[in-house]
Amino acid sequence: MSEGNSYQQDNPIMKRNLLLCVDAFGTLFRPRSPIAEQYGSVARSMGVTISDDEVAKSFKTAFKEVSKSYSNYGKATDMGARQWWTEVITKTFQPHHPGPLPSSLTPNLINRFWSKEGYTAFPDVLSYLRNLSSQPSRLPSASPRLVVGVITNSDDRVPDVLSSLGLRVNHLRHGSKIEKEAMQEQPQTDIDFCIMSYDVGCEKPSSEIFDAATSMLGSILAAEGTEFEKQDWDLLYVGDEVKKDAQGAIQAGWDAVIVDRGGEKDLAYEGDAPGVEGFIEVEGKQVVILDSFEALGSFGGYGLLEIE
Structure with missing residues (x-):
């Protein structure tokens, strides 16, 4: 691989369904002050x-x-x-x-x-997730389909924090019983579910917490009257840490993207796509480093993340 290769060259825009899950603390929000x-x-x-x-x-x-x-x-x-x-x-x-x-x-x-x-959302989060929620792919009947969740090492505060910050959060969490009738009455949301280590009993980078997210996806689809077929879905995790986020996701069989929130990243290659700072190698896979959260819509990795 030569310096300057774009993520899109090695990963052509996907046309399949996509489960996008995001880290919370440090990626979506941060303390207002220390x-x-x-x-x-x-x-x-x-x-x-x-x-x-x-x-x-x-x-x-x-x-x-x-x-x-x-x-x-x-x-x-x-x-x-x-x-x-x-x-x-x-x-x-x-x-x-x-x-x-x-x-x-x-x-x-x-x-x-x-x-x-106590917390504030990063300035590139709310508008992008709100715009993403209005895309046709977010509808239950869409094909291909986009589902958005949160996976976080935290107690059960996260849904309330996210809601307080202005995001529309479905309070489905690991262990929730999903009723078909309730799903049909759900209003439009920015976050479809939250998976917290508090509920699962283990933390990232454990694969178990990522498996809990795909299990939740299966339950949501079942309540909508369809089945989760893993081969029909791309799984993408977005965080700000290499070990807990990128390494954990890749070990669980997901793809990973890192958003640069000010931490030092040892880039193996510089990027040349919109919003891409560069790439690192994690578990033998290429992981893109983005300069902002909203760059998910322009870096060329997944077509369903583009804002129409």
Whole structure:
């Protein structure tokens, strides 16, 4: 392969059905400001004397401690994500505050990071997904068909965060029971389902979490009266990390694309297609690095991602 080869040359525009799944944190949205700064600002407004550096160090210790005691955000013990985060927040601030913590501190921080108050969407996300949702390929009767999902290492906050940021999210998730009648009444959505490690019980790069997405696709199609035939579908995962996102997807039998969100990428080849910064080799496959999320519509990999 020579420098400058475009993705489209090796991967001609597909005409088959496409399942597009996307990472959430770091790809679709990010904190409005560093989490330690937000934690510190809220705590100080309630009378807790603590610096942002102290918050960062204490939070890291608390997170590790609670994760060790209650894995997967407490799902296995039925603790639930809210109580899990209550433990983390308490252990973060209690060493720096004599006496009981302010009663409103924990609910304030939990609610902040369950919504757009704590997070903001990357500027290239909302318009592209909204435009993509209006394409003819997004209709259940379409041929070829495009289905859009999220696969993320997270607790169950993600659908609410995405909705708060302005995306129309179908709250189908791993383990959901899908009724045919309910599917027929579903309004138009930008995200058809969310697969979270909290529900599946494992994290990327495990193939199991990607398999949960194809299983969800099969359930959706079955509720619509059709069957999932793997040979008729292309599977594409988009994220911002090489190991968890690209490597995990490829090991699960998917294709992968990386969106450059500011991390350093060791490009093996420079790109020459619209929006393509270059390529890297992952698990023996060529993975394209895009300069923005909306470049999915122009880089030449999948025709169904183009905006008509």
